[in-house]
Amino acid sequence: MTASDEAVSVRLGPVDQIPVGEGRAFLVGDEPVAVFRPRSGGLHALRAICPHRGGPLADGLLDGEVVMCPLHNHRFELASGACVSGGDVDDVAAYSADDDDGELVVSLVAP
Template sequence: MSTWNLGSVERIALGEGRTFRAGELEVAVFRTRAGELFATQAQCPHGQGPLADGIVGAARVVCPLHAYTFDLRTGCVTQGACDTLRTYPVEVSSTGEVILHV
């Protein structure tokens, strides 16, 4: 497992997502309005939509291309017919840095 420091958690606005590169991997990191962090693959498995541009709410993200909805905790699709997202452990360090484990 590799660990990546993605910088300050403040780089991700509450209720939004942001795409990061961890080596060769692109990952979408989401920060809910409650301050929870989640990390998934960056593109929707259906049409490669940029998930970080989707609508985030209630620990879910809605793909901006076809409105498929995914549970950010599990990666499972909750609306639409699509494969499950890959998810990654992510946390905020004691200094406020986003730490991603892949």
């Protein structure tokens, strides 16, 4: 998918508002988005709501690969939103997140 001009792209302030190794939730247009900042580097954005039972993904533990929903430990790939924990849970939407000279930019397009 190409990042079309129509895609909502929002500057959300300093990247440092997300502690290293954690996630924080933001609103991009009407979409709740969880942005993660793994210790291994980079930024990843997923829809903030777990497709299993609506858990807050921004509150989840994460590593370099996945975030784990705090309610039932379902895991989703940070890069793609794919659910990797089994048990027939849908994937979660993944969005593009970038560090633009210290500022967090999220677009509602696939990363």
